[in-house]
Amino acid sequence: MSSRQFVIQYVPGTRYFQRLNGQTKIIFFVVGLIVMMSTFDLRVLIPAFLFYFIVLLSVKPNWKQLKGILIFMTLMNLLNIVLFFIVNPRIGNDMTQTTTVLFQFNDFYVFTEETLIYFLARILKIFGTLLISLWLITSITPSELASGLYRCKVPYKICTVVSLGFRYMPDILREFRMIKESMQMRGVELNKKKTGLIQRIKQNGMILVPLVLVSFDKVETVASAMDLRGYGQRKKRTYYSDAPAASDDYLIRGVSLVLLIGMIGYFVLSIQGKVPHLWIP
């Protein structure tokens, strides 16, 4: 828990992909998600995956912090893939209507080339979105996120919700740990191995109730402080962290635009049926 806590950045970074302004980062991120989510085609996914991998490498993330997430993700996805295979081993074949059997356990559990490629595409998709989101987490600060969203025409009250939420998260984690420790001090057994399921649910409730009450008690204080500073008086808002777009920003926006146009072109082709749903070499 403690190692994963500070993945969110609160200080702007200095690398190329961290120096972009908030709006450019959001555009780059959204286009990346669209690229990764909209296709199962390995010819698109592999280059995109490598591209975003290089982007993530270029900001030199702290791998120690990310290690837990990566291990967790790998295990979770392997489990998911195994489940998929158990439920429907011909899932790839359903998409292509062809069958190339590589290996056969029995009549139902066959291992086909199409399914293999489908699973590969799925893993690439999930890890691709993970790379993009890790890049965003390691390069954007809550204020930049808010100003970027505002530039993308999101109502500023929602921008405030986003940035305030991110800023409040470490407070909640600290509160959570404090309540948990004081519970343990009073002799409540919180060790996962020593308690049963029902007991653990009860204990979660015991931590939850004070955490929720304490957090919502703060709403009034924070809201009064914001009201005193004139929050919500005007229809518009300016942001301290709102930097004007530099030439680098225009470059990355251009790259995003090219990617987006490419994806739209690909989409049109796939609607016309010129590219298969799942590409088999």
Next chain:
Amino acid sequence: MSEVKHEKETFKSIFLKWVIGRWSTATVVGVAIGAALFGVLMNYGGITIFTNTKLSTAYIIPVIVGGLFGAGPALLVGFLGNVFADFIGGWGYWFDWSIGNGIASFFIGLLPLYGARIQEGIFTVKQAVIFAIVSVLGLALAFGVVTPIFTLLIQGGELTITYAQAYAAVASNAAVIIIVGIPLLFIIASRNKRKQNLVEE
């Protein structure tokens, strides 16, 4: 909250105030803190019962935000809270589930529409029963219908697992809402009632 008492409540004023939400500074802060809590609880305050699905205590948050601020804010808490959880959890973005969470939270947050006023300490047993029914229906609609549609649109894939996860999500979230949520609403309502200094005669 005293001005609320004297204001005549027409259907339109109730709709504006509780379904869309008033979006005062307090609402903004409440939704922000609620979404942050939702994200944190979804990551750390749960017990895994199925892949990608947890018996998560996070579902308390839309209950409270709905009770305090209305359904629109609750919707935003569910949606943004899930995005926050994905953001800090780092398991990729599952917007199909975020949208489902938003819709489910909206139904949970309809609480003030049938008379419950948590901030004024009004929450009766009858309202609790309606609340439980509406919440379960909302969860079933959100995870049984809306999320699979978006899964099909966004992930373009296999629905068997999504349905299995959806059943687990409906069951576990409904359990959390009913077992933890309703008592918590009674606690908060009675706390607020004490602050009202009103005696029934």
